[in-house]
Amino acid sequence: MNQQRIWSTSETLSRDEYHAIQLKRLKDTVDRVCRDVPYYSEMIKNAGMQPGDIKDLDDLSAIPFTVKEDFRVNYPFGLFAVPKQQIVRFHASSGTTGKPTVVGYTKNDMATWTELIARLVTMAGVTDEDVAQIAFGYGLFTGAFGLHQGLEHVGASVIPMSSGNTQKQIMIMQDFGTTALISTPSYALHMAEVAMEMGVDPANDLNLKWGLFGGEGSTEAMRQEINRVWGLFATENYGMSELMGPGVSGECQALKGMHISEDHFIPEIIDPATGQVLNEGEVGELVITTITKEALPILRYRTKDITSLHYETCDCGRTTVRMAKIQGRSDDMLILGGVNVFPSQIEEVLVSSDGIGPHYQIKVFKQGYLDRIEVDVELVDAEVLDSFQLLDSLTQSIRNRLRAVLGIDAKVTLVEPRSLARFEGKAKRVIDMREEK
Template identity: 50%
Template sequence: MIFNVEMETMPHDQMRELQLQRLKETLQHAYQQVLFYREAMDQAGIHPKDIMSVDDIAKLPFLQKKDLRDHYPFGLFAVERSKVARIHGSSGTKGKPTIVGYTKEDLDNWAEIVARAICCAGGKPGDLFHNAYGYGLFTGGLGLHNGVEHLGATVVPVSGGNTSRQITLIQDFAPRGIASTPSYLLNIIETMRKEGIDPSKTSLEYGVLGAEPWSEEMRQQIEEGLGIKAVDIYGLSEVMGPGVSIECAEAQDGLHIAEDHFIAEVVDRHTGKVLPYGEIGELVFTSLTKKAFPVIRYRTGDIASLHSETCCCGRTTLRMSRIKGRVDDMLIIRGVNVFPTEIESTLLQFTELSPHYQVEIMREGSLDRFEVHVEVTRSFMEQVPNWETSDTLALLKSAICLQMKENLGVSIHLQIHAADVLPRSEGKAIRVVDKRNSVQV
């Protein structure tokens, strides 16, 4: 059973009509109920009644994360606090969290969006679904949870952490689907192998993975390790949570956007100009059905592109590329822009390395020093005598540095460690450690 399949296969012109109707309603609601939006539109010389087409959305001012923090905690809510059924927020690791709210209707819509997303990933009613996303203010755990229940499947609300227990429950309960961050699922696979368990022999058939950028090379390791289809799901608390878009199991080529609930744009991150389909820029989302916390042209900070071609799965909705990285995650190494996922793609080409890595940035005089920390696999250590001083390790290090130079256009300082030295993720992986000001990404 696929919920609202007509929404996912609707002709483009009909979808635009529905989006325009809902956009007008959202703008009027936000203008009347939220002082910030009313003042921002008035200052821009635009009124909700001036929006005559979906393309007119480009006339509206942007909403940025700073605006959310400036109006902490409830200043951007569009309903009375007593009508808010639930509050979520960001992790707040860089200050106060950004707070969002949901009415009961918002939660019902979100549950259906996620149910549709799980179907897109290969799920179906009656599935047993292992949910290893964290529960709490983070939208991942409860967002997936409610969608699984709405689908008519059985959810196991394990949350993150306690990896050995996760493995026991996967073995004993025999779930068909699993949700987690990709880095944590790699941790589960690795721990299974350490415990003498063949991860490819579990009951799992599909994984719904997100909350952090990840590469095709990491997908390949996960799919080969578990013998599953691993699809990318996208969402962020400010826009809704998981389910804003998801890859289909058939193509795994671009994430289908729930266009009946969201309008997506890609803009030049410097000028704010809307970019055509296919060009890479910053993702901007406008919600169409949220009552408690509507967002209008929210600049996500995520880097991606949009694509309009109909997918082989039959869905006609606009697709977005997988996230290339975040504007604030981008590293500038001697004038070259590099995202952590690009480093990951290069490293995972080497079978001698585990899929765990970290980038450290430190100051040396007036220059920044970038160190990439990787670790060899346990099998490499077993196969190469005195591996730490061996010619084999020296050749490996040289090959990695050369490949990094060819792929990214930069030279790096590479540190190779023994297996199991680098930290493992139980949620979002910390890929970049900035020791210049103790900021972690």
């Protein structure tokens, strides 16, 4: 691999330098929210603390968590630390139930966001020579506009396609010579299928070099599949609107986890059950504090994403902490007959099985007192139609692997290709039909 480009010198500071920057910015942030956000000043007071109590980074753990519900309670602007007049951009997350989560940005926030995306896309391989097609939906969702600004900032030629209209996406890729694709990983797989139907082989007939994927989790096996069908180099990036949008972290080409810009965020890992802070390398829920945001500073936000943090210097030369691939959501975790399983683990097994496609649907229900799990997968390999034994042994082998890897017994059902739901945004692949706990 060529010498990797690093966008900013702030990505290669020493641990001591990060520590000093974080402490100063954390103190400023806590002072500011106690002054300008009544909800936070109340929260800090109720915790028996004062703004001046932050003397070291370890003191952060005494501050209570912020959760998604806090955004709902303060809808729309209750958590904002600046008057609305200073806001230059609003975004909002898709509220599945009730009101969406509203976020806002000042001019300086927009500059920070743009800078962080520039770091991220540079890590992924994009330069000013690339043509970047954004297939995230433009609108209140942060994904499209976030990537858009940063890609323009590094000088890439941006095509603001938005999501959907897949045949046109493929046509534009051919006609504009797209070299970088920005989308969700499942939409990338869907687009490849559509391209094939159109008689376009994405790996050979198109010029894609880089794939920047986010907006939902994916597995290593899915990445391999995307690399193969598109003939590109896929990286994953991470973010959420509550914290800023995309740009919180992203993978470099060493693929050793996603680099968090520590001069803007302080990450922690906690035990999701107890809230205790865990050590480096331990797996738990990611908690993030923003330390430079003006409009919407957030203290100790519980992301619900399960990961771990790693502080050694990366092969790419960056010294920023890396978070491992998201293993699941703390609230997506399925408890099946006493075994903890993340849908992503099931996906990992399925995607690496021969003869079936990458799409799947998981159904969980009660049979008597027992949890039953059913997995529908799409048959793609016609060779197994030679005999029923071959067909049957394909499902048996998947079932056996699920049992061996995850310790769960799932009924595997083969369905026809393209019969399972495709998702252009976040995939919803688990249907839990058990009673509400």
